Amino acid sequence: MEAKRAGGRTLAGDAYEAIRQAIRSGSVKPGERLRFADLQALCGMSVTPVREALARLTAEGFTVLDDHRGYSVASLSLSELRDLTAARQLCEGEALRLSVEKGDADWEARVIAAHHLMARIPQAREDIPSAIREDWEERHAAFHAALISACGSPILLEICEKLFSRADRYRRLSVSVSAGARDPAAEHRRLMELALARDGQGAGAALREHYGRTAAALEGFLKE
Amino acid sequence: MEAKRAGGRTLAGDAYEAIRQAIRSGSVKPGERLRFADLQALCGMSVTPVREALARLTAEGFTVLDDHRGYSVASLSLSELRDLTAARQLCEGEALRLSVEKGDADWEARVIAAHHLMARIPQAREDIPSAIREDWEERHAAFHAALISACGSPILLEICEKLFSRADRYRRLSVSVSAGARDPAAEHRRLMELALARDGQGAGAALREHYGRTAAALEGFLKE
DNA sequence: GAGTCAACGATTTTCGAAAATCTTCCAGAG
DNA sequence: CTCTGGAAGATTTTCGAAAATCGTTGACTC
Incomplete structure (x- = not known):
């Protein structure tokens, strides 16, 4: 659905892949809250690309956003x-x-x-x-x-x-x-x-x- | 498809509305490139919320993203x-x-x-x-x-x-x-x-x- | 004892500038 | 004249800190 990233075009793309993988593999559980501090540590980058990655993941239904309460992993039901x-x-x-x-x-x-x-x-x-x-x-x-x-x-x-x-x-x-x-x-x-x-x-x-x-x-x- | 913003919850939400309106009303034309400098002036805010707004608009098909070349308005055909x-x-x-x-x-x-x-x-x-x-x-x-x-x-x-x-x-x-x-x-x-x-x-x-x-x-x- | 409210701590959200990247343009070689 | 190479300019992308917001705790009142 979007531009393919060979693995290093932009940090935001890398963050998208990393967080997506963490969600799919189950290392972060459905419903769990995603704090920016943790994700920055996981991806090894600043807040901006992480934020863009979460925006994309939210558009695809992997995460959900609550204003001023941040992102969390979408639940399974x-x-x-x-x-x-x-x-x-x-x-x-x-x-x-x-x-x-x-x-x-x-x-x-x-x-x-x-x-x-x-x-x-x-x-x-x-x-x-x-x-x-x-x-x-x-x-x-x-x-x-x-x-x-x-x-x-x-x-x-x-x-x-x-x-x-x-x-x-x-x-x-x-x-x-x-x-x-x-x-x-x-x-x-x-x-x-x-x-x-x-x-x-x-x-x-x-x-x-x-x-x-x-x-x-x-x-x-x-x-x- | 997302949380309704009464008009001032977050700047990113305001930027989303403003840019969306500009696209729908035709004041920015299909295919036209969207420079961050212009959008910051239009919305009256810094680059971060504008970036988030564009991420959402891209997910909905209003804009398209080229890595390192920025966003532009999706064409009509x-x-x-x-x-x-x-x-x-x-x-x-x-x-x-x-x-x-x-x-x-x-x-x-x-x-x-x-x-x-x-x-x-x-x-x-x-x-x-x-x-x-x-x-x-x-x-x-x-x-x-x-x-x-x-x-x-x-x-x-x-x-x-x-x-x-x-x-x-x-x-x-x-x-x-x-x-x-x-x-x-x-x-x-x-x-x-x-x-x-x-x-x-x-x-x-x-x-x-x-x-x-x-x-x-x-x-x-x-x-x- | 229950309820209200202010201050604190944790976290998100935003800012303004620095770094990285792409495009353009021009000089020089073939 | 065409093509290659590279420096300058424009723009995106990223950073690290400041500002804003939310949830909570605890003191105070009724």
């Missing part, structure tokens, strides 16, 4: 998970349908390549089977992005990307809760096959079901 | 209008369908009240018929927000609000281009009647057509 799932089913389902309809041979190649990269490595870490592998998560995001990449709507793509990254923390929970109970590899393969077979309706339905299962695996594990 | 229209038809159409399905008597009252307030004043200014009245635009936004307010999905509401405000600049153009050619009052009334009659499909279709007409009125007027 069952109701937000349901809401997020429904929104993703609507937006990404439609984007996939459009993409299947409009995609050319380049798009097919992108989908196949992304799927191959993702299928090549296991989802969970070998040392901690309840934890997700960072590189798998990256390739997983790339696969879903590739699927909808031919939809022709930058705005829809931006919405989908935001929703996808916002669902990231729930996805991690899902892996640790339902380790081995599902077969995500099969679901992804089926998704790809339907898309390449130009079955837009079927692919959309499979995607919605795919997301529905992830959400269902977390029902009962989250309160409220 | 025919392709973005089409994209925006399609996204709004998808998201707001679904939100309206859900709202009609779930809305209670309070929701009905909110819709009727919001429509009454909007219908009570003319859309265009009396002195400059090609310019939109600020208070009408406010009530127009409130009416559309009321229609979908019972959809039960905070995330979908946030997306719709962002898309609606992002379409604001196109809407102003539409008024100046097609002054008198359409009858938006009738469209709004029909929309309300279908919603109150609990015709979710019909209301959704009417909304999509409503947006389609606004977009069509601008075809040929925008290049690219």
Whole structure:
């Protein structure tokens, strides 16, 4: 959704990555308050770039701002998970349908390549089977992005990307809760096959079901 | 989508309002570069709150950021209008369908009240018929927000609000281009009647057509 | 004992200048 | 004449401290 930072263009970009990583990995917990003093120590910089990073994270739903009370990590809840799932089913389902309809041979190649990269490595870490592998998560995001990449709507793509990254923390929970109970590899393969077979309706339905299962695996594990 | 600022909670909030207003009113043009020196003079404050305001505006699509080259006003284009229209038809159409399905008597009252307030004043200014009245635009936004307010999905509401405000600049153009050619009052009334009659499909279709007409009125007027 | 209010401590928010970066422009070589 | 190199100027980005604000504590009144 924004300019890609190779890792050192601006300090604000670095701070964004660092804080985002701290939130995703769980080293700062949902609902926890984020003090500027701590974040400055963590990122090794002054307050200004940290402030800009938090502004971006807030726009993406990772943090929340209370005037004069500062920022804190957004909470996780069952109701937000349901809401997020429904929104993703609507937006990404439609984007996939459009993409299947409009995609050319380049798009097919992108989908196949992304799927191959993702299928090549296991989802969970070998040392901690309840934890997700960072590189798998990256390739997983790339696969879903590739699927909808031919939809022709930058705005829809931006919405989908935001929703996808916002669902990231729930996805991690899902892996640790339902380790081995599902077969995500099969679901992804089926998704790809339907898309390449130009079955837009079927692919959309499979995607919605795919997301529905992830959400269902977390029902009962989250309160409220 | 964020905490409401009564007008003086933080300077950053004031800067956000001021710059947003400058962009919407057209006193800074699409594509134009926004220098911090100018904005500081405009807002009467230091660089820090201006920077935060621009971060928020960028998240909402009003401005764009190039690393080390600063911010500039987002351009208008025919392709973005089409994209925006399609996204709004998808998201707001679904939100309206859900709202009609779930809305209670309070929701009905909110819709009727919001429509009454909007219908009570003319859309265009009396002195400059090609310019939109600020208070009408406010009530127009409130009416559309009321229609979908019972959809039960905070995330979908946030997306719709962002898309609606992002379409604001196109809407102003539409008024100046097609002054008198359409009858938006009738469209709004029909929309309300279908919603109150609990015709979710019909209301959704009417909304999509409503947006389609606004977009069509601008075809040929925008290049690219 | 309950309630009010002022002062304190912690934290955010803002400032004004310094540092870093990009763009432009001009001189000099090929 | 065109292209490369580099210094000057303009602008963004970052810093460290000052100002403003919020929550709390504790004394004081009723």
